[in-house]
Amino acid sequence: MFLTKLELMGFKSFASKTALEFPRGIVAIVGPNGSGKSNVIDAVRWLLGERDAKNLRGVRVEDLIFAGTPTRARMSMAQASLHFDNRSKFFPVDYEEVSVTRQVTRAGTSQYFLNKAEVRLKDIVDFFAHSRLGTKGLIIIGQGQSDLFIKATPQERREMIEEILGLREYQLKKSEAERKLKHTTENAEKVAATIEEIAPHLRLLKRQTMKWERREEVAAELRGLETAYFSRKIGAIRNELDGVKPRIAEAQRALTAAEEELKGVHVKLKEAQAAHMPDQKALEGLLAKEQELMATRAKLEKEAARSEAKLEYLETRQVPDSQDAGTLTAALKEVQGKLAAALPGDADSLREAARAVLRIIEELWKSTPKQRSDAEARRLKEDAAVLREKLSRSDAELDALRGERQKLIENTQNVNTLLGEMLSVFEKKKDEIGRLESEKNKRLFEEERLNLRLLDIRHEVEQIGRDMSEFKLDLGADTEEGNAADAEKRMLRLRGELASIGDVDEALVREAKETETRHEFLSAQLEDLKRAAADLATLMNDLDQRIHQEFTGALGTINEEFQKFFQLMFGGGKARLKLKLPELKAQTAEEEDTEEQPAHKRKEEEWPEERMVEAGVEIEMSLPRRKITGLEMLSGGERSLISIAALFSLISVSPPPFLVLDEIDAALDERNAQRFAELIKNFSKNTQFVIVTHNRSTMEVADILYGVTMAEDGASKIVSLKLGN
Template identity: 40%
Template sequence: MSDMLRSLEIQGFKSFADKIVLKFPTRITAIVGPNGSGKSNVADAFRWVLGEQSSKNIRIANAADVIFNGTPQRAQAGFASAALTFDNSRKIFPVDFSEVTLARKVYRDGVSEYAVNKKQMRLKDLTQILASAKLGVKGMGIINQGAGDVFLRASPIERREMIEEMVGLKEYRLKKEDAERRMKATSENIAKVQNILLELEPNLRLLRRQVAKWQSRAEKEHELHELSISYFSHKIWDLEHSFSHIQLSDKDADALQKDVDVLRKEIAELQGTFAELEYEDPSKRIERERTRKEIAELERKKSDLLGIIGRLEGQSEVYRSLAKTQAGFDASQAQQQFEKVLTSLRFIVSLDAVSIMREKIQNVISGLESFLSSHQHRLKDKNEQLQSCTQQLAEAQTELQNVLSALDKFSSELAKFNQAQTEQSKRFKDAVKAMEAHRDQLREKETALEHIRFNRERKKLYEDDIRLKMQEAGFAWDEFVVARRDDINHAEAHPIVVADVEMRIIRLRRDLAVMGEIDQEVVASCDEASRRFEFLTHEKQDLASALEDLQTLNQSLEEKITAGFEQSLRAIDTEFNRCFQLIFAGGKASVKTVRVGINQTEGEMEEMEKEGGAVGDEREGMKNEKGKKKEQGELGIEFSVHLPRKKIKSLEALSGGERSLTAIALLFAIIISAKPPLLVLDEIDAALDEANSCTFARLLRDIAHDVQCIIITHNRAVMESADVLYGVTMQDGLSKIFSLQFTQAQEFVGQDRVAEVQ
């Protein structure tokens, strides 16, 4: 059988200031040392790390006293820690680790920590794990110095608890105690729930009678609610489908808006073009006006010159005509004078008046000479006038030619101005046309956009109307659309006459108004009371079911504990008798069960203890129950002994040595029967003589086959039985541990000095 305990690690614990590690590679390990060296602190460390809560059992006044308190040469420690490492290959501990380390650490502020494999754990959970491994502080796995007869001095119930822990029944006992606590709490909860139900029931009946009067209203409200759901589902469906094109139009609206923006921008650009076209450079305008004035002036001059030329040409023609006429007129007039003379001559001939003729001819000739002279002067004047007129005409024609040249020049410039103006006018007209086209497009698109906006607004008004009606009916739009999406989607498949539904809703609202409002506080109170009553009823049923399960579990655990305890007790009884006879060379010893009644007083307990129960300082074990009476019929342990050749009536009649031997016999009987994984004994062999020491050592070697033993001793025979010896010494207030040979251990114990093995 492999060794279960591998090591004990201590640091800052009591007199062990430095970290020390004790290895336990064999079945029996003895720890020896002079009195006061601190070797019993090793046993205290075992008990402490296994969850001991009693300061008395580890010989301290308060929890912080386990921390090294310092010496003149060494400062005090800030914490105390101890750790036990076990081989768990046989799964003695119910955890999935091949090695288990149990650790405890306490700080000076009183904070205590428990850990399993460095994982912090509650003491309650640690106790459960230890119980599964037959370890704990209530059993007899760790016997402190001076407590060898602890079983004898314990109360019957404490004895039972010790045995249960040693034989591995504490796990079930803890579960049973937990089940009983839960049963008690569950029973109390059932009683509380029942009391509440009794208080609720009368008020609930009254509330239900009041609410029943409004049942018709509730039915109408329900119908109104359902109709409203159907109505609004159809209205929303109609909204979503009748205006579905608006969703498509929204895309068009975006495109239209972009087009409108573009057109407005282009119109703005065209307006800028208009401004440019309408703007005229003042210098050009002045130049054009000057050119026009020049042309007008030239036209005037041209007209004047043409008039002058015409007049001059007319005068010239007149003068030429007059010259011709004058010449002809003079010849004709001379001919007439000549004819007149001839006539006169003929007349004279006929009259034969020659003298008269001569005179007349002479007069005619004189007259002709005078006429010719006069007309020659006049003709000369006319010719001179004609010549002057011709000269003036030539000058006028020359000036006219100059005017015409200038007029052509200015006309060309004006034509250019006019051409530019025509082109600008054309551009302006083109811009006007473009502007009108853009404005037409803009009006068209704005009209389309306005149509979309109008439809949007119409949809919004329609939706707002539905929202308002829904709000009046107590519905929230968003919640309704989400919760009633299926109703909305299937509205088309369940057509309704909207007008009829509206009329029915109006009638229902009118009927409800006539009926008056329900007192919602009463209804709410009734609903709340009903829910609470129903909840509590179910809770009561659940609690009753849980209580039944707990009772079944408790009964099952009790049966396991009873069966296991009875079996273990029979084995203990047999071994107790055998060990007793071996130690006392005869006699008889036995253990039995007793029932401790509820009315049993402290005095009765004390009397019973005198007959075979607890005595002395360990009566404190009974007082730990804080004066509470024991549960009626609770199981306890009694035992009796009969020494060879000596009659005794009670344990009080035994001598100190006999009590020690009886306690050892009982201890070994329990150990042999229970086979705990670990046994720690602190000088329980101190009172034995040599013969009994040898018997003790022989029994120790026998149980070592099944139980790993750590013995704190001064006894030679026990030291001889040990496979490993550790020596403990005190130097300057600090405990130190050394590995020893057997001869060194004898000298070490006998002479109270240290022999360190190098």
């Protein structure tokens, strides 16, 4: 695995989008001071998960964004991407290329991407920590940190070594376990305090609810007895229902038959009414005609009376002249017309009126003077004959009308008689159906009452049956012996005991139950927390053992390499890395009384293994031809040489995929610079070097040179030069 490309846009002095291609081997970045060379190193550190802006040579996150110049506007966002060749599967992912991208805005928002998928910063840190790449080790040595290994505290030196050895992953797991253990312990303490707090109150509630418990026992026994008692009651009600159901069915059958019969009568009644309808209408017409004829008859009687009066008057006067005869003739014609109109009326009255008129005419005819002409006499005789003929026809018509009327009257009487009989039957059937409906409703009401009673008893039995199991043997004996009286006495006694106990404060009972449930839950939770804490402690212990074993196993080899590179750089002398045990407090007087050696006076090999993981790393060395009493007495060049010797001793034991170094050779003289160049050239076969340098010897061994310059607009620009063999 190696770095393939770094992309920058808006990051520090790199305003425009800039890309640096990284081949295998050595990449040297050169340029004048202030051009932005070290910003490339800062970008790599930032992409590997650095959180602290101070380690990126800034104060705030905004310092990572291009701030602008008098000729170029500032940027609102900084973005950088780092690409890795993963064909060797150094990273445990199924990608031949892995990329990490990080963005930050002036508003303070940040985004992180791993292979273009958005992730958390923690995910990036963990990803690189599992692969021995991080910001706390010696993978990246920034500007002014050439003697970083010298200046570090013993504990910091141990962390640098652990990271380059790949033990950082275990330390992260241990830190996470410690965090969880602390959280778990705090929770356990809170839960234990809560349990201790509610325990006295729970005991008090339990004493107060003993009365309720006795009430529950009595109520349970009573429910058991009532279950058996009401079970027998259910049997009796079922038998009563079995007797009611046949009577309901019989009433239903009778009601159905009566309803069918009533339907038949109703149909016949409708048919008779339909058949009688034409006769009824005809009779109504005749009655109306009869009324009309009676009115006409009264009118003719009045006319006849007037005619008779007139005739009497004429007879007394014996009017001889032709004028009176003409007047009589006109009166006769008028009477004839009225007779003709009255023909359909009352036959008897008309006949009598006609005969009276004829008599009057005959008498008038006899008393009329002989001067009347024969023509007038013949005319009067013809009129009389016409009148007689009309009378004959009216007699026949009246006889026919009388017969028809009589027939209709008789038919109507017969139909009315039949309708009366059918209506009588219909009313009887309606009364019978009403009675049957009443009987049916009575039976159904009885059935509903019994069903409701049965349902109530069943519900009570089900409620009682839930607490019946402990009384089944006794109840079975009572049932078999049929000793219902004893059961009733026992129920009466239990009800009395319940009454004497009285009602229980439901709120108190509920509080007791809730408190007990909470106590049980907290106790179970406390046990779970204790088990989790024990598991975490075991995990931490396992991790400590593994870290200690791998660290101490590698430390001997590292010391051998450290000695070799130290002598190479200084031409002699001795150097080694030594574990520094943490300072312990002085032993108490009680401990001093024991024969055991005080902890702070033990030798390294006598320390317990679980405490060895807390040991830091010190540097012990002696220079050739010079005696020093401490690292602070070393010159800048000597400090750099020791740091370089330590660095190469570490990477010779556990070669990292790449190293990013910023002017680590700045304090070296020409001879040591050449040695440094030879070292990185030899190690570049297994480790890729990206190094910012001003040293010609380092440039000469580089495979590619990147020059960083500051453009007129104040932004950094990159030029590249690929070197031949």
